[in-house]
Structures are given as C-alpha cells and as structure tokens.
Amino acid sequence: MSTLGSRALVALLPVVAAFGACTVDEPLRPRGDGPAVARAMGFFARERASDPLVEARRAYERDALFREARFVDAVAPGHLFDSTRIDEAAIESGSIGVDTLWQIGAQLFHHELSPAEGLGGADLPFPRRFHSGFRGGPDATSCASCHWRGGMAGAGDGADQAYLQGDGDRASSALPRDPISLVGAGYVELAAREMSAELAAQREALAAFAKATGRVARAPIRAKGVEFGVLSVDSEGRVDPLELVGVDADLVVRPFGHKGSFSSLRDAVEDALLVHHGLQTSHLVAARPRIVAKLGPYPADDPDGDGVVDEITEGQLSALTAFVAMTEVPIEDVPDSPLVSVSMLAEGRARFVAIGCASCHVPTLELASTRWALPSRTGGAPLVVELDREGADPKLRPRATDGRYALSLYSDLKRHDMGESLAERRSDRGVPSAQFVTRPLWGLAASAPYLHDGRAPTIHEAIILHDGEAREARDAYVALGEAGQAPLRVFLQSLTRAPTYTVR
Ligand code: HEC
Ligand code: HEC
Secondary structure, three states, rough: OOOHHHHHHHHHHHHHHHHOOOOOOOOOOOOOOOOOOOOOOOOOOOOOOOOOHHHHHHHHHHHHHHHHHHHHHHHHOOHHHHOOOOOHHHHHHHOOOOHHHHHHHHHHHHOOOOOOHHEEEEEOOOOEEEEOOHHOOOOOHHHHHHHOEOOOOOOOHHHEEEEOOOEEEHHHOEEEEEEEEEEEEHHHHHHHHHHHHHHHHHHHHHHHHHHHHOEEEEEEEEEEOOOEEEEEOOHHHHHHHHHEEEOOOOOOOOOOOOOOOOOOOOHHHHHHHHEEEEEEOOOHHOOOOOOOOOOOOOOOOOOOOOOOOOOEOOOHHHHHHHHHOOOOOEEEEEOOOOOOOHHHHHHHHHHHOOOOHHOOOOEEEEOOOOEEEEOOOOOOOOEEEEEEHHHHOOOOOOOOOOOOEEOOOOOOOEEEEEEHHHHHOOOEEEEEOOOOOOOOOEEEEEEEEOOOOOOEEHHHHHHHHHHHHHHHHHHHHHHHHHHHHHHHHHHOEEEEEOOOOOOO
C-alpha cells in the first residue's frame, strides 16, 4: 500500500505542477516552509464547449486532477490552500489573467478548510450550528457546502440553512436563512450600483433646487423604472427618509442577503468568510478596535486566538469576490416535450404579468454596462472584469440594436413588506422583520427550497405563502384554479441554469 501510494504520488506531482499556469512552478513543500505560491490548478472551467461530449470528457479530466491534488495535500498539508494565496499587488498591477483569478477564487470557494488554515477560533467549537451574534458559527468547512444546488455557486438545501445572529446554542434564538444562489451576482451588483447612482442624482437635483429656492424640495424618486417613494430635501441638503419605500435613507440599493444587507459583493463575501468559517480577513483585523464583538477577544493580530494570523489576505478576498462576480447568468429553457407547448409557456409568462407578480419580480432591468470593477482598498488600481466577455459561460450578451443589456432578473431589488406570516422573530440590521428584498427568480427551478427560511419546498408553496404587499397577487394566483396555475408554474420552471457536467 505505502509503496504503491508513494509511487503514484511521485508520478502525479509533475502533473499538478504542470497546471500551475499562474506564478511559479516550484516544487511542492510543506506549509510554513517559505512563502505560499498561488497557482491556478485547472479544476474549474469558466468556458463551456458547445459539444456535450467534449464537456463530459473535460469534466472527467478535471475531476481526475482534483482527486490527485487531494493526495498532494495529504503529503504537503496546506498546499491546496496555499495555491489560493494570491498577491493583491499582483492583481492590482494587472499581471494576473482573468482566468487565473477566477480559477483561484473557485479553488478557495470549494476548498475544505482546516483549523491550521484558520477555520474557527480558540473559543469557537466546530461546528456551531447556531451562530453567536455577528461572530457567527463556524458552521461549514467550505462555501460550496452550502452553495451547490443547481451547479457551481448555487443555492443550498434545507440542511444547509444558516442560523444567523443567535445565542450560539438555540435554534429559537437565531434567524434561519436559506442559502441564496450566487449565479449572476456580478451583474446584480452592477444593476444595483446603477440604480444607486440614479437615485443619488435625483437627490442632488432636489438638493440644488431646495438650495436655490430656500424651500423643501419634494418629489417621487425612481431608478430603472422602479419607484422608491418620495424624497424630501431641505435647503441645507438634509434628507427626510420618512416617505422613502424599499430603500435605506442613504438611497443605496442593497441587493445582497435576504434582507438587503450589502450593496457590495466583497462585503458580503468578507462577512461569509467570517461568520461561516471563522476566517478573518487582514482588512477586518486591521479594523478590529471598532468591531471586537465581531472578531473575538484575543490579541490584536489574531483576534480569534487560533494561532493563525493573516487568515485571508486581501488578494484571496479579491479572487474569491471576482469568482462570485463572474459566475454565469441563468437561462430560460423548456424541454422538447409534448406535455409542454410553446403556447403554454407564453400563457404562463402573460399570466405572471397580468396577476401582478411582475410588479415586484420585474422581468428585465436595463443594464448600461457589464464592466465590473472592484475598487482597491490598499490604494492601488481597481480590478476590472468585462463580464460580457470575461465572465463564466453563459454570459450576458449585449443587444445587437443598441449595445445595452437586458438583465432577466425578475426582481426590482427593492424591499417589500411580506406580512406577519412571513416575518422573522425580529428586525435585522435596521430592516423591519417582515421586509425582504424581492427574490430574483432567475435560475429559480434549480434552487429549491424557497423563501428566506426555505419553508416552501415547492414553487407553488412559495407563491401561496406570499402575504403583505403581495397578498393581492397571491389571491389572484389562487383564483386562477388548477388549470390557470399550471401554465404559470411551467413558465417559472423554465427559469433555470444551463446544464453542467460533474463527476461524483
Ligand atoms: C452555512 C451555509 C453557508 C455557507 C457555508 C456560506 N454561505 Fe453564503 N449564504 C448563506 C445564506 C443563508 C445566505 C443568505 C444570508 C442572508 O440572508 O443574509 C448567503 C448569502 C451569500 C451571499 C449573498 C448572495 C445574494 O445574492 O444575496 C454571498 C455573496 C455569499 N453567501 C457568498 C458566500 C461565500 C463566498 C462563502 C464562503 C466564504 C459562503 N457564502 C458560505 C449560506 C452560506
Ligand atoms: C409585493 C412584491 C411581490 C409580489 C407582488 C410577488 N412577489 Fe414573489 N417574492 C417577493 C419577495 C419579497 C420574496 C422573498 C420572500 C421571502 O424570502 O420570504 C418573493 C419570493 C418569491 C418566490 C420564492 C423565490 C425563492 O427563490 O425563494 C417565488 C417563487 C415568487 N416570489 C413568485 C411570485 C409569483 C408567482 C408572484 C405572483 C403571484 C409573486 N411572487 C408576487 C415579492 C413579491
């Protein structure tokens, strides 16, 4: 056994090294022996061949590579994690190719973390199912353990729920949340940024008017056709948020998290690293004096006291964020089946609009640009990715007529009051208990279970459980009866993800 094992390893080491297209092809060595070397390993593909046979063969090749690499990690523990230790300065200098960056981000997303790599903390037993305040679990060994359903970076099942902001002990103290599919997250961030910019421009215009006239200026505000209530600005530029609807007083659209907690994908990713894995970014640790409760009681450079410093570098965070931002867009697809006719699909789509679903689940948002930029936090140049050319397949393509983009998101990226029956036990970070961001329905069929706490096993249940502002639309759905609901469900089933090949 041991002879065979070592012979096989000798044979596979050069294979893995050969895939290190990134920085250096150095011999592998145990962790702690010199600086870590970032490498794109070739486990994950950003592009898809149109021929399914080619895709299937590539899936086998990638899987073989991945299996081998795990043995390398057994010989030199930490090797796989070190392969994600990419240098932020190198990213900002533009010397790292987009594919390398994506691969390294994907490696980190799928990597099963160990305590030696910073998983958990001295005072945090692993796993801790119910989070303790904003410090979190840790509740999982990898991002992919919750984000997998429907394909890479997908949704999660009921067992993958996160129990946020609890007392560390009881389910009843926490806020149960269903893992959200991350597909198309970069495009969503861009749409939200464009909307925030539109709203800010309206605030500036009102402020200028108020200043010029010396009176309070008051007007309805909207972005990408979505109405956000009425904004009042006085002659001093002070904003009265009382009549705003579905957005915070700062007019920043926050699409991430069920409650709309983050506008920035990087902030959401940084928070996920902390609360699910106890991995503290160097950036958060530097801000520690302000956020002790979030990081832990131990000394400055290792606030969670696990003996690992510099757990996640800025470069690793950038790569992980870029990977999430570059994920594919979902597709709309129905099988070629006599049961599902084209007219049925069209009927369902029309019903969706007619009964009021589309008032919140806005079918398309116009996007001006798919140029995704991650601003540097270390004073360097931003990392820029052109998602329509450099994102993972399938990508969002520009319209031939005007070069703009139609984002088929089925969301207004706005918070709505969904009524007492869907409300959580308390508010979250200032957002009232019954308010949730309109869940985008793209990729819906590949993301069960549904609603913020996964209480709806099927799409039908999810609709039936709508309440509050969505009560009327829900009642209209019920009133359709079985024959009228079927086409609507067929349409919703057509919102899915492109098929992928995975070897298990
Ligand atoms: C224990 C399960 C779990 C793990 C592990 C996990 N997530 Fe999540 N993720 C969730 C849940 C639940 C939400 C919704 C949270 C909320 O409502 O605020 C979420 C939301 C997100 C979002 C916001 C998506 C959106 O469109 O609103 C991002 C981005 C994200 N996770 C990235 C990650 C990354 C990166 C990792 C690994 C570092 C990770 N997650 C690990 C469960 C998990
Ligand atoms: C007032 C706005 C509003 C209207 C109208 C509305 N929805 Fe929703 N929808 C939401 C919000 C907000 C959520 C997220 C609720 C939650 O997470 O608990 C949601 C969630 C969903 C989900 C679950 C998605 C998931 O991934 O969990 C489905 C399916 C859905 N809506 C379909 C519909 C259909 C079909 C209609 C029309 C009958 C409709 N909605 C009308 C706001 C609305």
